[in-house]
Amino acid sequence: MTDLSHLVQPGRTIAVRVTPRAARNSVTLDGEVVRVCVTTVPENGKANAEVVKHLAKALDIAKTRLVLLRGATGRDKLFRID
Template structure:
């Protein structure tokens, strides 16, 4: 497994590294096991966190309410809980964008 994904009760956890204020919303690679995601939203008032959840919700086809920010509310490094899909399913869905 390339990403730091772990199965958890009812779903999995995912580590991400966010680059807010970018030109495009995109998955841009991995770094130390964390998924690198660029977002156009600036990092003010939690807007980048909301944009991250919306971005992942769309990519994984899960409701936004099924993605929860566990750590890193004011940091670029974050850990999220994703309810529903397994770690393997999330990895497959996200890494197909990098291929």
């Protein structure tokens, strides 16, 4: 898993591209976009919960500091760090 702790600044927004039903969980940085692959299916918010969990771990912050601004039902998401 990629260490993204250098991106942590309060108020910063992070663009995320999600791949559900992936072969394995991973977090990578592709230019300005963070790519998160999760093995979970996108039903009832399960994939979003996994994305938050893995993104918070890669950023080395608490899950509660991540706020989903856009993309609750899509693959492209925008998070803010509180």
